[in-house]
Amino acid sequence: MQVYKLTQYVRKVCNVYEKSLPLHAVKTHKTDIMEYDFREIEQRWQKQWRDSGLYKVDNKSDKPKYYVLDMFPYPSGAGLHVGHPLGYIATDIYSRYMRLCGYNVLHPMGFDAYGLPAEQYAIQTGQHPEVTTEKNIARYKEQLGKIGFCYDWDREVRTCDPDYYKWTQWAFRKMFNSFYCNTSQKAQPITDLIRHFSEKGSADLDVAQSEELSFSAAEWNNMSEHEQQQVLMNYRLAYLADTKVNWCPALGTVLANDEVSEGLSVRGGHPVEQRVMRQWSLRVSAYAQRLLEGLDRIDWSESIKDTQRNWIGRSEGAEMQFKVAGKDLEFTIFTTRADTVFGVTFMVLAPESEYVSHVVTEDHRQEVDEYLAWVRRRTERERIADRKVTGVFTGSYAINPLTEKEIPIYISDYVLAGYGTGAIMAVPAHDSRDYAFARHFNLPIIPLIEGADVSEQSFDAKEGVMMNSGFLNGMQVKDAIAAMKQYITEHGIGKVKVNYRLRDAIFSRQRYWGEPFPVYYKDGMPYMIPEECLPLRLPEVDRFLPTETGEPPLGNAQLWAWDEKKQCVVESRKAKTENGVYPLELCTMPGFAGSSAYYLRYMDPHNDSALVGRQANDYWQQVDLYLGGSEHATGHLIYSRFWNKFLFDLGLVCKDEPYAKLINQGMIQGRSNFVYRYIGEGATGNLYVSFNLIDQPQYKDKVQAIHVDVNIVKNDVLDVNAFRNWMPEYKNAQFVYSDGTTDEDNPYIGMPSEKQYICGWAIEKMSKSMFNVVNPDDMVERYGADTLRLYEMFLGPLEMSKPWDTNGIDGVHRFLRKLWNMYENITEEEPSADELRSLHKLIKKVTWDIEHFSFNTSIPAFMIAQSELQKCSKRAVLEPLAILIAPYAPHLAEEMYHRCGHDTSVCDAQWPECIEAYLVEDTQKYPVQFNGKVRFTIEVPKDMSREEVEKTVMADPQTDKYLQGATPKKVIVVPGRIVNIVI
RNA sequence: GCCGCGAUGGUGGAAUCGGUAGACACGAAGGACUUAAAAUCCUUUGACCAGAAAUGGUUGUGUGGGUUCAAGUCCCACUCGCGGUACCA
Missing domain, CATH: 3.10.20.590 (Ubiquitin-like (UB roll))
Incomplete structure (x- = not known):
């Protein structure tokens, strides 16, 4: 008895062990059918493709071109999980399909290799970020390589490669030397502006600028070089300015608006505070209107276009001047509700507004100073979390230009310095924020629209008939806005104005691992390193932390000064001692610098005289299909469009939009599993209750859910031994199994029994901390790349988020095996009408699916065709079938295609055409x-x-x-x- | 709050033009093969009711209305979930 149980035990342990082995390794030998040895097939073809350069793409071809691009991956230390390749598989299918349809397809891959995580890791471990980045990239390439993508690796780019960032620096230099002309609606060389200044001063100028300056030609010509440079900074597209920035103390750097969410850094979740710092910025706002209009001409999802429209935030309104009572002073406000001027009962300035100091009266100064200090102390996060009404009276009054009444001027942080003019006219009856403020400070509320009840809340809708509004009475809101705009223009009180929410991008990072600016400072004034001296290489530092004096990490570099005469980098200390040697910029560029024009570099990756050669750009034009996550909507996808438009203005690229069509893939979520630790009376912390029992009275509310590694759970049944071995704290785990029995009822502890421990589950983000990460390597190892590719697509629609559950993968693996078995003995017989119908039905379906990016629906179509054609061994059917599945399962297809008698790659076959006549049934x-x-x-x-x-x-x-x-x-x-x- | 997306069996999902809802796959149950297990194959599988069975019926796509011969699909109102964004004047 004992002996029998022991042998049984040994066998069961072996079975558990075998489950983790590749399927083909445990398969018994079958002599009647050939085995689907996916490992052998895939490795052989991957080698063959590599050796023959099958995926090399030429910039010259008689074929029409098609450019497919995946979003630039950041090679993280964690490697790829099964969610990452989803989009890559989709684009790979599409690329292979287009190639089969006769296109010359560019489908490159590279790495966005600069970034915070590698540097944080360097700070912690002292390892050079270049070393870890190199290692991570190697790992990514290995993982990607196993999945069988048709990338042309000869075109790989890395943002941290000097040959690549040369062009990032080069573009920055061009931006520095450009301004934006509103009349021509394009960027122009700064030399044009200098000429204008020397001829006309600031007159007749309609350009993008930080602030409105006014000077004559004579004044300009009398300025010192230093002064002129200072003035020019007001217009450059890449400019240095004191800006209110998002400072993240934990990361020791400034972050862009899109890198901050709810007052926390997107990377790492550290608190962010507001600070004023001298920073490089890109004048993205100059392009606001074109970025907005361009959206109408590109084939992107409505949702992402909407996100961009909101981010750009165009609003048409009016700027108006309000005089300050008793002072020779007026200030400008921006409003979209010009019709409500008669209801303005107070004014509000942003705490940072430059008017503040001018309007504060002596008896209110202390109160105001205290308020300003308090506002400054608050972090962005506190401000968002705590929305109570705050503010302070300045002691001054403004005069309503229409009613001539005096109205108090307040300061409050609900008015933002960065939008409009940093000052508003408050109309409490028709603006909910003004309403809350008025209620708090007991200020009058005058309703201006007939029937609007403002006793409880403001009436914000832009509709209704005006009242209490002088000459506007009786008009519809829309007409009243127009009438008031006309009135203020005619009476010189204000002007019509369009405002954008989109702000300039802060371009400096106080970090090491990024592109160095090609900039040195002469008397504090920045100068560009000559174009022929690029790239300016990232110097070595002995530590990656800020210097003792609080300078960015590049301050630690020994070799980081510019010798203007010799035109080379020299020892940092010489900047203090030698003439003609100047300090170099210590900040580096942000993450989006390197990813803004990478798609252009792929067109011509080895060109050392241009970012992209004219001919290459004329041939590839722009990206035809771009696929990636929607999280880049307000970051990369705006910057990239901006960057491209700038290059377009300079005549360097032929298209003003980089990505003609954009698809957002959904996220692959994790499916987490849980065990339930008993924490009720007499708990030892060692007892785990099966999921199906946790609602029973003795366990209800007495169990604690704990994440368990999904890799030791199958179909929600826990491998209890693997669990005990998983972590030391579970070594002595005891279970209450699904039938209510415990380990004590099962004398052979440790023996896998018929008793099952059922785990609970939940759909969560795929992450290490949830123990729900599934690795593509494991899937390739166990099922093969073709199975993984098929299953990723089979999961559901590309654009939708969906959970990963490894359990379903057996189904598609079985299908591939059955398909494979059809290719054993291929005959030359003529196919029957039924067989042709099955085949052509499939051709029609798969063609439609791929063209509509509906990859998930193709898989069932293949399965149905396979089962209909189960008995068919005719080459006339099997050969087109191999071509049809080639985009999805390239290795298997290649093997099957060769079995049909070919010695060229299936990639260069011709996509089969559906012949409708075969589809007709009688x-x-x-x-x-x-x-x-x-x-x-x-x-x-x-x-x-x-x-x-x-x-x-x-x-x-x-x-x-x-x-x-x-x-x-x-x-x-x-x-x-x-x-x-x-x- | 605003904007966008979504909701279909135990699970992932299908239904592409308003025309047989639940294809395909997983899971589950039962069976065959096997000393045994794995693998493989076969059958059943939305729910409910009647029947020994064949089968027949009712109900059913988040909720409530509507349009239509016909609604998962179109219209109106709402609920919930996910993502983005937020004092933007």
């Missing part, structure tokens, strides 16, 4: 409905007329049964579809 099935309910179906000849179908149905004996003697009111026959009899 009969047609009609579901017959009575009052919309299907009762039976009839089968009639295909070409039967509507009348005859009706006659046939009415003559059918089953019809009498459902009519029950009644006469039909109406019989609807939809040819080829349905019959509905209305009684």
